[in-house]
Amino acid sequence: MEDHPYNATQQDPDTPFDGAPAGGWGSLKGVARITGEAKPSAVAMKILGGLNKPGGVMCSSCAWAKPAKPNTFEFCENGAKATLWELDRRRVGAEFFAEHSVETLRGWHDHDLESSGRLTEPMRYDPGSGHYKPVSWDEAFAEIGRELAAMSPKEAVFYASGHAGLEASYLYALFARAMGHQNLPQSSNMCHETTSVNLKAAIGTPVGTCTLEDFDHCDTIFFFGQNTGSNSPRFLHVLKEAVDRGCKIVTFNPVRERGLIEFADPQSPAQMTVSGPTTISDHYYQVKPGGDIAAMAGLMKCVLAAEDAAPGTVLDQDFIAAETTGFDETAARIRATDWTEIEAESGLTRAMIEEAAEVYLSADRAIGIYGMGLTQHVNGWLNLGMLVNLLLMRGNIGKLGAGISPVRGHSNVQGQRTVGVGEKSAHMPADKLKELFGIDAPTEEGLNAVHACEGILDGRVKAMISLGGNLVRALPDRERMEAAWPKLRLSVHVATKLNRSHLAPGKVSYILPCLGRTDRDIQAGGEQAVSMEDTFSHIYGSIGQAEPPSDQVKSELAVVAGIAKATPPPNPALRWDEWTANYDLVRALIARTFPDDFAEMNEKLMQPGGFYRGNPARERNWQTDSGKAQFTTPTTLSALGGKPAGKDGMTLVTLRSNDQFNTTIYGFSDRLRGLSGGREVVLIHPAEIERLGLEEGQRVALETLIDDGVNRRVEGLTVTSYDLPPGCVAGYYPELNPLVPLSYHEKNSQTPAYKGTPVRIVA
Known part of the structure; x- marks a missing residue:
């Protein structure tokens, strides 16, 4: 077979390349570096030793399976980084926010914001001073509850990242429907x-x-x-x-x-x-x-x-x-x-x-x-x-x-959907909500991430509650969204660390610190476990082992329950305090709500290898x-929404580095691609650099080639040779998110088209 010029077996010798394999010594060095930077507590090595094993902590990084017979070390470089990043000894509390205004923090790099340390106490944004200031939990819950009660339920959006366990996620989905809406976008809206x-x-x-x-x-x-x-x-x-x-x-x-x-x-x-x-x-x-x-x-x-x-x-x-x-x-x-x-x-x-x-x-x-x-x-x-x-x-x-x-x-991004975090009635059975809680669940579909953003832009959405994540940074059309976010009446962020989304406060805005997966979760009923679902539909229990960063940090479940309890009108069937005290009660509710998937959930929680909730298609039971x-008859041979026009039209593919998890930037080494240093780069094949009259190292801008009345442009990118197909450029997510229009998405699910946006390079 004759080699195609852009698909040769060997790496192009003229482009960046790390000859080392994945894993190996490079992986160990990556873990060592993050260990030195985060300075984790002594319990870190104990947690890593039990990571992804029965009775241990389930990794907060990817959704890969936890085998019944684990390896001696059942974690990877990414998992170690995520764990050590969460076990950070540095702290962010009242003194930090007194020293740094929101305006000052906007000038910090995303990496520096998160590497400041763990959040330690609830904070409320003070528009007069431009600083976040400490507030008691009771005050925070009371005001958030009043604000939610004062608006139409459909004006509130409850977003969830993939971090929260099944227990907190179930109560979050229940709270939204009890309030009267299904505006439950989730991080899967951006990916799967x-x-x-x-x-x-x-x-x-x-x-x-x-x-x-x-x-x-x-x-x-x-x-x-x-x-x-x-x-x-x-x-x-x-x-x-x-x-x-x-x-x-x-x-x-x-x-x-x-x-x-x-x-x-x-x-x-x-x-x-x-x-x-x-x-x-x-x-x-x-x-x-x-x-x-x-x-x-x-x-x-x-x-x-x-x-x-x-x-x-x-x-x-x-x-x-x-x-x-x-x-x-x-x-x-x-x-x-x-x-x-x-x-x-x-x-x-x-x-x-x-x-x-x-x-x-x-x-x-x-x-x-x-x-x-x-x-x-x-x-x-x-x-x-x-x-x-x-x-x-x-x-x-x-x-x-x-x-x-x-x-x-x-x-746990898949598991959150399984227990009801989603904008459709099918995500949480209305008959069960009526039977268990006397709730007449809303029937109108809610807002996914794209539709919620459209609501923020046009003023229909008044409140955004974020259970984890860094949504402002993860979204397409990021510059437009960052500008629109402060128009919200209420923004609430439940988080372990400071991130970019916290720096676009609404009129009333809170940062509420929560426990991480590695932290011990002690409630009135004793030590608690949480659970999550992997990419293969298996469910695992997880028990934190580190001391929380402060005695003011609450679990994600406790935060959800605290806000829900403070939001009128009260419903005696919603026993928020009891559920906070004992997560077994929540798991029993999950089993009653979704009996086909979660029967005897409490009994099976610590089963080695997790328990399988089943999949009808695996049994050739086609629920279509x-x-x-x-079979799907093809209507086109291209997944792109349109071909880039003109000689300089290119297709943008966004990438994550191996020193990154979603929007969390652990460092500036993309070792597996042979790249390091700044993330403001545009990768392009050497032949394309020559064809377009560019030079290696040249500073350029990228502009979006979609005519919708909005000029989308990212400047200050360095031209970097890389082995890519013709007509293709690549760069990092989330830095290049501003180039992807909110309206440019997969047609059935509204997933942003981050892997195929038409752009041009402007010298």
Whole structure:
């Protein structure tokens, strides 16, 4: 096979590159650096030793599984960073805020804000002085409750990041509906809501179908748009084991990510010294941004051709006939699609796609893995539909060693949806709310993140309660949103550390400090555990072990219950004080509200490996409108909302560094990409730099090529050579969020299209 100029097997020697594998000594050095910076307490090593193990702390970083038989060290570089960052000995209280005004803090870098330390006491913003000032919990709860009661329920929005446990999340969702609204946006609105909406339509489940067991039996794994090395490094151990037993891995991604190229297990003395790293991907194809639909169309075309050559031996005809609908129309469209179109849209040659198809055709059991490279596109619905199509063709959903598996980012982002944090009535059963609490739940759908932002911009939304997270920084159209946020009547932030969102206070604004996952949670009923759900629908209990940063810091559940109790009118069926004293009572409510998923939840909470809440599609129980798995007929070969126009039009892909978790910036090293220093960069292939008349190191701006009356521009970016497909530029999230319009999103879920925004470089 002749190498395609932008998809060569080897890294371009003229672009930044770290020759070290994912894991290895680099990972250990990264942990050592953050340990020195955060100066964690002595209990940190004890917590790390028990991290992700039964009876220990469940990592607050990614949502990867916690195995029943854990490794000696069941944590990765990211997990260690998140844990040590939370165990920070530095403190932020009244003295800090007296010294630093909000205006002064706006000039600080995001990294510096969070590295100031743990929040220690409730604070209220004083508009007259421009400072946050201390306030008692009783005063804070009373005023927040009065403010919420004074407005229409639909004017309030309750946002949740993926941090809070199932118990606090359930009460949060209950509080919103008791108040009379379903405005419950969540961090998945920015990443995997495309999954929740479109996977549900295709196969009847809003989550992936795989469990850890499937990786012991699969013959091949196809990756699309997922960066395991930076986003879920413990997955690398599973991939290494799969490769060692002969599993073939094929990756499609515009960026060559080290974690899917090679991995050195930090827990293997041999790999750390003499034997060398494990090669992860047998084939790695640098597909164009938005080109995954075309690549999958090519793979499907190869499967159909193989069936034509040997009828009855390639397609799973019995499965297709009994379990699916829409195959004939989809197959006809794929057959009619020309290879010239497929090559043009994917950026890959026919030979490359045929090479990948040979791996798929040789495998009896295949898993499809994807991340935000598929979900954060205007046509993300079709990205997912095409991956489902490919798997359905050979019966690769609903059998051991096969399935579709989105890799979720935040540790409990999936679980929060499961227990009711969501804008739809279907997220929390109205009949149960009536039976248990006498609540007539609202029937009108609430606001997701995009719709809530539109409400802030036009004045319909008056209050924003944020249970964790850094929403202002995570949103698209960030400059417009930061300017609009102070128009809110009420803004409340429940947080462990200071972040950028706290510096855009509303008319009445609070920062309420909460316990982290690592902190001991002692209530009137004794020491409490919290729970969370992983990306494979398993539920785990977590018990904090560190002393809280101060005696004024409350648990997330206690904060939610305190605000709810102070918000009129009272409802004696809502026993906020009892639930705060004993989280077992909350888990019993979760089990009664969602009996199919959480039966005997308290009894199973500390089960090694978690307890599985099940997945109907895994059993080939298709809870779709047709009662069958749905083939999706492609209407386009591009996931982009529109092609960048003109010679200088480019497609922007936003990235996270391996020194970052969501909006939290641990440092300025992107070791796995060979980059370090400032984050204000624009990555571009050397040939594209030459074509556009630019120079390495030149300072430029990026402008958005969407004409909606708003000029979106980010300046001060340094041109940096990098191995990317033609027509593509890349840069860091959240620094480049201002370039993504609020209206530019996946069409069914409103997930922002961070992986395919049309831009141009302005010298």
